[in-house]
Ligand SMILES: Nc1ncnc2c1ncn2[C@@H]1O[C@H](COP(=O)(O)OP(=O)(O)OP(=O)(O)O)[C@@H](O)[C@H]1O
Ligand SMILES: [K+]
C-alpha cells in the first residue's frame with residue numbers, strides 16, 4: 001500500500017510490538033501547588049464551627065445514616081435528662097461526637113477548597129475594559145470607550161494593552177501577545193496567545209505582558225471561567241454523582257433494615273425477660289448501621305475533585321472525575337501528546353531533475369502565512385539551508401494564502417500575476433497533495449511516493465510540495481518533518497494496559513508514520529488520517545461497545561468530540577468552544593495530563609470502595625461487644641460471645657460506641673489523601689483491598705474496643 005492511496009480514517013491494528021520492559025518507572029507526577037492530603041490539627045479546629053452548623057436537621061437529613069445517629073443522640077439525651085444516669089450521658093455525648101466528627105470530615109474537605117478560592121478571588125479584581133466601537137482587522141486606530149468589566153457582554157470586542165488585565169474570557173481575534181496566567185494556573189512562565197490559532201483562548205483575570213490584543217468576549221458577567229472555578233473549588237456547585245447516589249441509597253436501605261431489626265428486638269427481649277433501655281437499643285442501632293462510610297462519603301468525593309485541582313485540572317462535575325476512574329479507552333493525539341509536538345522541517349528532498357532551490361522557495365512561499373509550528377519551521381529551514389529571506393512586497397503578485405486545515409491537510413498560496421496567469425503552490429500530506437495534482441491532470445512520480453514512504457517508515461511526516469502554473473502541474477519534492485516520541489511514554493502505556501485501559505493514538509498523519517510511531521510508543525491501536533469527524537465517529541463506536549472514552553483537545557474542531565467523550569479534557573490554551581464542550585480544563589495545557597486524570601479518578605473509586613468495605617466489616621466486632629452485653633443476663637450462654645473479655649456490659653456498649661466515633665476521625669486523612677494506589681488490574685486491586693481493608697477492618701475494632709475498655713472506661717464511674 002502506498003502512502004498516496006487516499007485511505008481515510010480506518011482503525012489499523014498496531015503492528016506486533018516487542019514485549020516492553022515492565023517497571024513502575026516513568027510515571028512522573030504533576031507539579032503541585034499544595035502538598036495534598038496533609039491534615040493538620042489546625043484544620044480540624046478551624047472547621048469545627050462549620051461542623052457544628054451542619055448539625056441542623058435540615059442539613060443532616062441529606063445524610064440519612066448520620067441523621068439516624070443524630071436522632072439517637074436526641075433520644076439518649078432525653079433519656080439521660082429523665083433518668084439521670086452516667087451511662088446515658090456518656091452514650092449520648094459520644095453519639096453527638098459521632099455526628100460532629102462526620103460533619104468535620106466534610107467541613108475539612110470543603111475548607112481546603114475554600115482556601116484556594118480565596119487566592120482565586122484576588123485575581124478577580126474589578127477592572128475596566130476598553131470596549132472597541134468598531135473593529136476591523138489591520139485597523140490601527142482603536143476607537144474605544146472605557147467601561148467596567150462587569151458590563152461586558154458576549155461578542156463585545158475589547159482592546160487590551162501590555163500591562164493590563166484581560167477583562168473577560170474570550171478569543172483573541174487580533175494580535176499576538178505574551179500573557180501572564182499565573183493568577184489562575186500558578187505557573188509563572190508567560191504564554192503566547194495569538195489570533196486564529198488553537199491558542200487563541202484567553203481568561204479574564206490574566207495579564208497581558210507585551211504587545212496588545214483584541215479579544216472577543218465570550219462570557220456573560222458572573223459566569224466567567226474564574227467565577228465558575230471559584231464556585232467549583234468552594235464546592236458550591238457540587239452535586240452528588242450517580243455513583244454516590246447509588247451508594248447512599250444502599251447505605252440508607254441498610255440503615256432502614258437495621259432500624260426495623262432493632263425495633264423488633266424489644267418485644268423479643270422483653271419476652272425473654274431482658275428488656276432493654278432506649279439507650280442500649282440506640283447504641284446497638286448506631287453500631288449496626290454503616291456510620292464510617294456514611295461519615296466519609298462526601299469528603300472522599302470532594303477530596304477527589306481537590307486532588308485534580310492540585311494538578312491544575314478543573315473538573316466541571318464530580319461525575320467527570322468518576323468517569324475518569326471508569327475510563328476504558330484513552331484517545332491520545334500523536335503530535336504533542338505522544339511526540340514532543342514541535343514537529344520541524346528537517347530536510348528538503350527535491351525529486352530528480354528539480355532544482356533544490358526551487359523546492360525550498362516553493363515550500364517557503366506556501367508557508368508564509370502558515371502559523372503552525374510545521375509552517376514556521378519550513379520558513380526557518382529555507383533561511384538556514386539556502387539563506388532565503390522573506391519575499392519583498394509584490395514579489396508574489398497578488399497573493400491569496402490558503403491556510404492549513406485538518407480537513408484538507410494542505411496549505412499554500414495562489415499568486416495572480418499582471419498578465420492574468422496564476423501560480424499555485426501547495427504543500428501538505430502526501431495523499432492530499434497527490435490528490436490535488438492528479439485532479440488537475442498531473443501525475444505523481446514514483447520517486448515522490450518512494451521518498452514519502454521512506455520518511456514515514458522512520459516515523460517522520462512527509463509533506464509533498466507541488467506547483468501549478470501556466471506550463472502545467474508538477475510535484476517538486478518532499479519536506480521531511482521530524483518529531484520525537486517522548487521518553488517514558490512507553491512505560492505509562494504499559495501501566496495503563498495493566499489497569500485494563502486501551503490506548504488509541506489518533507493522528508491526522510498518514511498510516512505509515514502512524515504505525516511507526518505507534519510501535520515506538522507502544523500504544524494498543526491507532527487511527528490515521530483522522531479528521532475531527534473520524535475522531536467523533538471513533539468515540540461513538542467505542543461507546544456503543546460499552547467503553548468509557550477519555551480524550552483531550554484544544555481546537556474548535558475538537559469540540560464535538562470533546563462533548564461526546566465521557567471525559568473531555570480541554571486545554572486552557574484552547575479555543576473557548578473547546579473549553580465549553582469538555583468537562584475538564586487543564587490549566588497547564590499538557591495533553592499528557594490525561595494519564596494523571598485517569599489515575600486520580602481510579603484512586604477516588606478505589607478509596608470509596610476500600611472505605612465502604614472497611615466500614616461494613618468494621619461493625620461486626622461491635623456486635624460481638626454489644627449483643628452479649630445485652631443478653632448475657634437472660635442467656636448466660638451468650639457470655640461465650642464476649643470473646644474480648646470486656647469489663648462489664650455497660651463498658652462494652654460504651655467502648656463500642658467510642659470506637660465507632662473515633663474511627664471516623666482516624667480515617668479522615670485517608671479519605672482526603674486517597675488510599676495508596678499502584679497501577680494494576682482490577683482483580684489484583686480487589687484482592688489487595690479485601691486483604692487490607694476487609695481483614696484489617698475486621699480485626700482492628702476488636703483490638704480498639706478492648707483497649708478502650710481497658711483504659712478509658714474503667715475511669716468513668718457507674719460503668720463497672
Ligand atoms: N502546516 C501544514 N501545512 C501543510 N500540511 C500540514 C501542515 N501541518 C500538518 N500537515 C499535514 O497534514 C497532516 C494532518 O495534520 P493534523 O494537524 O491534522 O494532524 P497531526 O498533527 O499529524 O496529528 P495530531 O492529530 O496528532 O495532531 C499531517 O500529518 C501533515 O501531513
Ligand atoms: K456503625
Ligand SMILES: [Mg+2]
Nearest residue numbers: 335372406508
Ligand atoms: Mg496537528
